[in-house]
Structures are given as structure tokens and as C-alpha cells.
Amino acid sequence: MAARTRRRANAMAARTRRRANAADASRRRRLPMRLTLPVLLLAALMAMLMLRGYVHSEILADHRIRPEAASDRVPEKILDGGPVIDTRGGRTTSLRVPDRHVVLTFDDGPDPAWTPKVLDVLKKHHAHAVFFVTGTMTSRYPQLVRRMVAEGHEVGVHTFNHPDLSYQSKKRVDWELSQTQLAITGAAGIRTSLFRPPYSSSADAMDDLSWPVTEYIGSRGYITVVNDRDSEDWRKPGVGRIVRNATPGAGKGAIVLMHDSGGDRHQTVQALDRLLPRLQQQGYTFDNLTEALNAPSAHTPVAGPGLWAGRAWVLLVQAADGVTGVLVVGLAVIGASVLARFALMLWLSVVHARRVRGRRFCWGRPVTEPVSVLVPAYNEAKCIENTVRSLTASEHPVEVVVIDDGSTDGTARIVENLDLPGVRVVRQENAGKPAALNRGLANARHDIVVMMDGDTVFEPATVRELVQPFGDPAVGAVAGNAKVGNRDSLIGAWQHIEYVMGFNLDRRMYDVLRCMPTIPGAVGAFRRTALERVGGMSDDTLAEDTDITMALHRDGWRVVYAERARAWTEAPESVSQLWSQRYRWSYGTMQAIWKHRGAMLDRGPSGRFGRVGLPLVSLFMVVAPLLAPLIDAFLLYGIVFGPTQRTIGAWLGVLAVQAACAAYAFHLDRERMTHLVSLPLQQLLYRQLMYVVLLQSWITALTGGRLRWQKLRRTGVVGAAPGAAGERQAA
The missing domain is CATH 3.20.20.370 (Glycoside hydrolase/deacetylase)
Incomplete structure (x- = not known):
């Protein structure tokens, strides 16, 4: 009896395990929500395009006309x-x-x-x-x-x-x-x-x-x-x-x-x-x-179902025509805006390069006093030694403050065991990056503060180049030149193009316009008094670097770009890690824009960012990328249903403009042009991923969702800063 009871119990337990395993498998097979809504929206867009093409005789149309034939089998009474x-x-x-x-x-x-x-x-x-x-x-x-x-x-x-x-x-x-x-x-x-x-x-x-x-x-x-x-x-x-x-x-x-x-x-x-x-x-x-x-x-x-089916059909066609009509207008506006942005970037980048590289250019008195470098670190055991050693090799006097934000992998112990002069460790319970930076700011001893990530490596001249703009008393913050260190993989090469063209070319433009939107977390410097006046780093958004930059603009400080202050960071090496990073960036940028929307009403010099910078950031970082998939949707439609040659020609024309901008950006950064070989593939694959990420960020924002700060897995692949001969060519 007892044996039979045990067998029944074991059988029931086995069935329970099978059901649980089946449920787990079903959950694993289910498309994640972060993909479901974007995919549904893109599918709806393609469905509208197909329906429009169908009712405009662009799809399934047959324009052949058969020549006349004999009429032997036609009854005479019909012919007559x-x-x-x-x-x-x-x-x-x-x-x-x-x-x-x-x-x-x-x-x-x-x-x-x-x-x-x-x-x-x-x-x-x-x-x-x-x-x-x-x-x-x-x-x-x-x-x-x-x-x-x-x-x-x-x-x-x-x-x-x-x-x-x-x-x-x-x-x-x-x-x-x-x-x-x-x-x-x-x-x-x-x-x-x-x-x-x-x-x-x-x-x-x-x-x-x-x-x-x-x-x-x-x-x-x-x-x-x-x-x-x-x-x-x-x-x-x-x-x-x-x-x-x-x-x-x-x-x-x-x-x-x-x-x-x-x-x-x-x-x-x-x-x-x-x-x-x-x-x-x-x-x-x-x-x-x-x-x-x-x-x-x-x-x-x-009457009845037949009538309702007909009315539904007409409504669908009207909706498809209306929506695609609006999208075509939006595409034209966005296309013109993007081309105008490319032209503006190229022009202002030339202006910026000539200004800062001129023989007589000077920020003011040389900045030689020591600075404090804050390194917030959470589970950076694989990277932190390279980061700290690169700082101790700095050509500029620095004190290094590593703020261990509740790491569980021994990050703080690794730094302490290095026993390097001028390097201190401050421990705190896990509270997030903004809190760690504020803790570091409270422990900093100098008036100029450099902030960097725990996975980033500085060149010996980086700090010196980064702090020279503070010779101008109006400068409150400086953005450095963040570069991808692990660029040998395909994803790394795509991000390398994005950093050089999309970020640094942008920063040159925004510098000239005096409305820099973001000091990169990987390499940025601040005047301590400026930080204190705006209340330090805030955790109101997931983009604390964008948030603090906008706050400094509104407080009247000037934010500039130091192109020679290079920092080498480890970019995500997998699609999932890249997704997590960009999702946080996109959502955090939206939060920062919304938080500082009042800047558009600010008066005086501090209102320049609200009048110029905030609209540009909103248009080109939030709105335009959201509508940019239209380019690819219409490209696919045009290739399949025509006019194929004109469609491909237009796409190649846009790609040529992008390639010209990228080549000039690489020239300014003294980068090898070989990585641009992957640019066409980047436009076909990588850019689509960024679209879906931004679309997911929009959905999260519109539905009132909350996104937590996510820690990326690091490999420590970026060691010492790459040498000039190995990674850059002469200008």
C-alpha cells in the first residue's frame, strides 16, 4: 500500500515537472514584449503600404494587352x-x-x-x-x-x-x-x-x-x-x-x-x-x-454581413491611403531635415576644426593645477585595474577617487591591492551611479572634477586636454572624445562608426552652436562650483550625463568639446547588451528632454539651449529616428514593386551622403578609413536595431513604464589606450 502511494506521488510529481517544464518552454518561446509591440507596429506599417499598393495597381497589376485573334468560335448572332x-x-x-x-x-x-x-x-x-x-x-x-x-x-x-x-x-x-x-x-x-x-x-x-x-x-x-x-x-x-x-x-x-x-x-x-x-x-x-x-x-x-464587409474594406483603404499619405509627407520632411543636418554638421565641423586647430587659438591661461578624477564602479573587476593604471600614467596631476557602489566581485579590493599613489577608494552601499558620483564629489579635493566610467581607459594626455577649456571662466563643463576600444568585431565596428560620425561630429556642431546636449559619461570634466550650483548629479533620469549637461546650460554655463581628450571605452559585444544600453540611453534622453522642457521658455543667454539645443535634440535624437524606418519600408516596397531603379538610386545617393560625412568625421578624428567598409551593412542592419530600440523607448514612455538602470557585462578587453600609430593615421 505504501509502495503504491509512493508511486502515485512520484507520478504526480513527474507530471507536475513536465507541466512546469512545458510552461517554461512556452515562456521561452514567447516573443518578448520589448519586441512584440515594435514588430506589430512595423508589420502594421508594411500592411498599410501593401494595401495602398494593391489599390493603386502597384501590386498584382497586369498591364499586358493581347493582340486581336480570330473569331471562328464566336457565334454569328453575337458578332452581328x-x-x-x-x-x-x-x-x-x-x-x-x-x-x-x-x-x-x-x-x-x-x-x-x-x-x-x-x-x-x-x-x-x-x-x-x-x-x-x-x-x-x-x-x-x-x-x-x-x-x-x-x-x-x-x-x-x-x-x-x-x-x-x-x-x-x-x-x-x-x-x-x-x-x-x-x-x-x-x-x-x-x-x-x-x-x-x-x-x-x-x-x-x-x-x-x-x-x-x-x-x-x-x-x-x-x-x-x-x-x-x-x-x-x-x-x-x-x-x-x-x-x-x-x-x-x-x-x-x-x-x-x-x-x-x-x-x-x-x-x-x-x-x-x-x-x-x-x-x-x-x-x-x-x-x-x-x-x-x-x-x-x-x-x-x-444588407447584413456583406454590407459591413464592404464598408470595412472602404474604411481600411481610406485609412491606408490617409496614413501612408501622412507618412510620405513625414518622410519628405524627415529626409529634408536629415540632409540639412548632414550639411549643417559638415559645415560647422569645418568651422570647429579651423577654430580649435588654429595656431592662435587659446582657451585662456593654461590649466596646470591638479584635478580630481571620479571613477564610479559597480562590479568592474575585469576592467578597473586597466582604468586606474591609465589614470596614474596621466601627464596631468590627478587624484583618483574610485567609488565602489556596493560591488560584489571585489572591485574595491582590487584597487586597494594595487597600492598606487594618489588613488583612493570610497565604499558605499549600492545606490546607483548618480549617488556614487555625488559621493565622489563630496570626497574630491580639487576644483575641477573629471568623471569617467569604470570600463574606460584614458590616454596619458587625456586629462590635460580635457581640462584646458577651463581656462575660460565661462566654461562649466567639457565633453571628451569617447572612442570604441573593441572595434574588431562587426558590432564593435558599427559602434565605432556611430561614435566617430554620430556622436563626435554632432558634438562639434553643438559646440559651435553653444548647445551641447550631453557630456559623455565615459569622459567629461566639470567645474565643481558649476555642479554645486545645479545640485550635483540627479537620479531623476536614466541619462544622468544628459540631465546634468542640460542643467548646466540652464544655469548659464558654457559646455564645450575637447576633441583631443580621447578615452577608450568597451562597447557592448552582443546584441542583447547593446539593446540594453541603447534602450537606457534613449529612454533616459526622453526623460531629460521632458524634465528640462521649460528651457524653451528660459530668457537671456541661458535660454539659448532651450531655443536651439532642445529642439534640435528632440528632432534628431527622438523624432527623426522614430520616423526613419519609413525610409527602409519605402525602400523595400520600391525594390519589390517599383520603381526599382529609382528607389535603389535614391538609397545609394543617401548612402553616399552618409559615407561622405563619415569619411570627413574619420578624417577629423585621424581614424583609419578601413572600418567604413561596413557602413552599408550598418545602414541595413544596425540602424534597424536602433529604430526598434527607440520605438520601444517611446512605448515605455507613453505607457508610463519604468526602466531600471541595467549593468552591462564587461570583459576587460580594452587594456592600455591604443597607440597613435596603431589606430590613427596622420591628418
Whole structure:
């Protein structure tokens, strides 16, 4: 009994473990929320583009036209009969319009420019007509079809996107019919039994290729309507010629072919205004088809699910057209802004380089007094020794204060065991980087304070170059030149391009504009009095470096860029680590912008950042990157659906501009150009990752989410600062 009980218990435990393992596996397979929403938004964008392309005949359109063929298999009574052909239920009959009756028919619409004018002329002369509409145009302009029906005109199916049906399969024919009916239902709440094939002519032009299509169309419940008189208005032969072509002979009835779409139709409108009163004076009446034939209406009201499906379709098309229209405008604005930014960066970078590299340039008196270097460290055991040793080799006198923020890997003990002169360790419980920097500031002995990360390595001249701008008493902070030390991997090379081009070229521009948005955490220096006046480092945001920089601007201090103050930092080496870092940066920047939004109302010199810097940062660091995926979405769309050559040419043009900017930035930083080989791949892959990260940051901000500071895993791969000969070429 006991053994049986134990077996049951073990079996139940095994089942519980299997269910738990299955649940864990399901959770592992589930797409993370940080990816789900961005992916859904991007998928929705692509769906809208596809729908727009579909209703604009850019997708699934077939513009082939088959040449005329023999007519051996077409019944004689069809070839010799009238323009109304009925093959429903196995019939093979045709009808003519009675004498003194004219049925005006208009193909290819509705058109937003010309269909209203045609309808106005018909209304003016109390005439009815038949409009053979395409599904694409009906989906886009449903209000015009609604007006046609309301004013007593008939509508017929002219296929969805105007293919030659003799090329198409029965499945495609059914699709053309059903999609057009769906659009007509959504527009006017009806179905129609009238059909006109594209590229059709008179009944005697029916051949062995078009006749089987006509028979099949009849089996689907449609009456095929061709014409007696072709106005040839599509040729634009002149108003008089159109009137003559459309006029029946000797009092005969006729179905007249005209067009209300497909180009400039002003001759059609003028001819119609002349034709109608002339023939009415001769006793003609202008009816729709069923009126002329004294037949039941071709329109059948639709209700229930069919009506709602049609309305939903029209709403979707309208939404896709509206949204993509706005996106196209946004793309144009963003594209122009980005190109303008590139031009501004290049110009102001030249200005900056000439100014700071001029022989007579001087910040003021040379700064030679010792400075305090603060190194906040949390679990930096793999990097901290390289960091501290690089500081003790400084050409400028420094005291080094390592603030151990509750490390659990022995970071503080490693520094203490080095027993280096001028290096102190301050321990505190884990409280975050801002708190660690404030603790270090309280323990600093000097008036100028340098801040750096625990994974960063300075060159011997870095501190000296970093503090020279403080010779100008208006300078409150200095941004150094952060460089990627582990650039040998593909991800590292991409970040290297980003640092040199995206960050340092930007800093040169912002320096000239006097609105530097960020002192990089890897290498920055501050005047102690300036920090104390703004209350020190704040933990209000996840971008404490951006936050403090904006605060200094608002307090009236000048923030500048020291290009020769190079620091080598370890960039993330995996996609997940890069994601975590950039997610924090993006979200923290948004927080800082929101926190200092009042800067736009600041007065005096301190208001310059709010008037210039904050709008530029908001546009180019938050708004433009969010809309930039449009470039890639339209690129993909253009490559697949055309115009392919122009699309690729435009993309290569933008890439060439970016390459020129990157090459100039590398030249300014004396970097080897070889890393730019990966620039095209960076634009195709790395940039997309940054988009999704920014989109996730937006979603977090808009939903009120909170993001914690995340510690990146370090490898200590960046040892001593790379030598000038090994990593930089002469200018």
C-alpha cells in the first residue's frame, strides 16, 4: 500500500515537472514584449503600404494587352448582334438600345477631378448614364460612386485593376469581380449585374480569346456591355471630333463609350456639354441601360454581413491611403531635415576644426593645477585595474577617487591591492551611479572634477586636454572624445562608426552652436562650483550625463568639446547588451528632454539651449529616428514593386551622403578609413536595431513604464589606450 502511494506521488510529481517544464518552454518561446509591440507596429506599417499598393495597381497589376485573334468560335448572332450580351444560364443573346435612346457609358473611374464635372454636366441636362468603375478607384473615392447611385445613374464592374482578362485564370477573374463588388458595396450599399471588360470594343470585335471570358462572366451572373459608338475621347482629338464620334446615325439608338478617368478629360466634359442639348433637341433621351431597355434595375441592395464587409474594406483603404499619405509627407520632411543636418554638421565641423586647430587659438591661461578624477564602479573587476593604471600614467596631476557602489566581485579590493599613489577608494552601499558620483564629489579635493566610467581607459594626455577649456571662466563643463576600444568585431565596428560620425561630429556642431546636449559619461570634466550650483548629479533620469549637461546650460554655463581628450571605452559585444544600453540611453534622453522642457521658455543667454539645443535634440535624437524606418519600408516596397531603379538610386545617393560625412568625421578624428567598409551593412542592419530600440523607448514612455538602470557585462578587453600609430593615421 505504501509502495503504491509512493508511486502515485512520484507520478504526480513527474507530471507536475513536465507541466512546469512545458510552461517554461512556452515562456521561452514567447516573443518578448520589448519586441512584440515594435514588430506589430512595423508589420502594421508594411500592411498599410501593401494595401495602398494593391489599390493603386502597384501590386498584382497586369498591364499586358493581347493582340486581336480570330473569331471562328464566336457565334454569328453575337458578332452581328447588339452591344448588350447576355450569356447567363447558358443563353447566347444580345440586345440593342431602341431608337432615339442613347446610353452614355464612362470607363475607368471614378476620378476625383473629372467624375464630379461629368456628373455636374449630366445633372445640368437631366441625363442618366452608366459608369463602369474599377475597384481600385472605387475603393479610394467611394463618395463619387455613392453620388452616382443617388443621382439615378447605374454603375457596372470594370474589374479591380484593369487587366486584360483573356490572360487571366478563372480564379483571377472571380477575384477581379468579387473585389470590385466589395468596393461598390462599401461605397453605395449595392451589387450590380453590369460588366464591361477592359480594352473592349464593339460586339463585332469579339474574338476567340475574349468570347470564353464573356461566357464565363455570364455564368457568374453578369451581363456584358460593350459599345456601338466609341467617342475616342482618350485620344483627345478635339471637342468637335468627340461629339461627331459619339453621335448616332439616322435616329438610331446607341451605347456610347467615353471616359471619366485615365488622364486629362476636359475635352470629354466640354463635348458632353455640347452633345447632350444637341441630341435632346433631336428627340433623343439619355437613360441608364435598364431604363433604355425597360428592364429591371441592375442594382441589388446589400444588407447584413456583406454590407459591413464592404464598408470595412472602404474604411481600411481610406485609412491606408490617409496614413501612408501622412507618412510620405513625414518622410519628405524627415529626409529634408536629415540632409540639412548632414550639411549643417559638415559645415560647422569645418568651422570647429579651423577654430580649435588654429595656431592662435587659446582657451585662456593654461590649466596646470591638479584635478580630481571620479571613477564610479559597480562590479568592474575585469576592467578597473586597466582604468586606474591609465589614470596614474596621466601627464596631468590627478587624484583618483574610485567609488565602489556596493560591488560584489571585489572591485574595491582590487584597487586597494594595487597600492598606487594618489588613488583612493570610497565604499558605499549600492545606490546607483548618480549617488556614487555625488559621493565622489563630496570626497574630491580639487576644483575641477573629471568623471569617467569604470570600463574606460584614458590616454596619458587625456586629462590635460580635457581640462584646458577651463581656462575660460565661462566654461562649466567639457565633453571628451569617447572612442570604441573593441572595434574588431562587426558590432564593435558599427559602434565605432556611430561614435566617430554620430556622436563626435554632432558634438562639434553643438559646440559651435553653444548647445551641447550631453557630456559623455565615459569622459567629461566639470567645474565643481558649476555642479554645486545645479545640485550635483540627479537620479531623476536614466541619462544622468544628459540631465546634468542640460542643467548646466540652464544655469548659464558654457559646455564645450575637447576633441583631443580621447578615452577608450568597451562597447557592448552582443546584441542583447547593446539593446540594453541603447534602450537606457534613449529612454533616459526622453526623460531629460521632458524634465528640462521649460528651457524653451528660459530668457537671456541661458535660454539659448532651450531655443536651439532642445529642439534640435528632440528632432534628431527622438523624432527623426522614430520616423526613419519609413525610409527602409519605402525602400523595400520600391525594390519589390517599383520603381526599382529609382528607389535603389535614391538609397545609394543617401548612402553616399552618409559615407561622405563619415569619411570627413574619420578624417577629423585621424581614424583609419578601413572600418567604413561596413557602413552599408550598418545602414541595413544596425540602424534597424536602433529604430526598434527607440520605438520601444517611446512605448515605455507613453505607457508610463519604468526602466531600471541595467549593468552591462564587461570583459576587460580594452587594456592600455591604443597607440597613435596603431589606430590613427596622420591628418
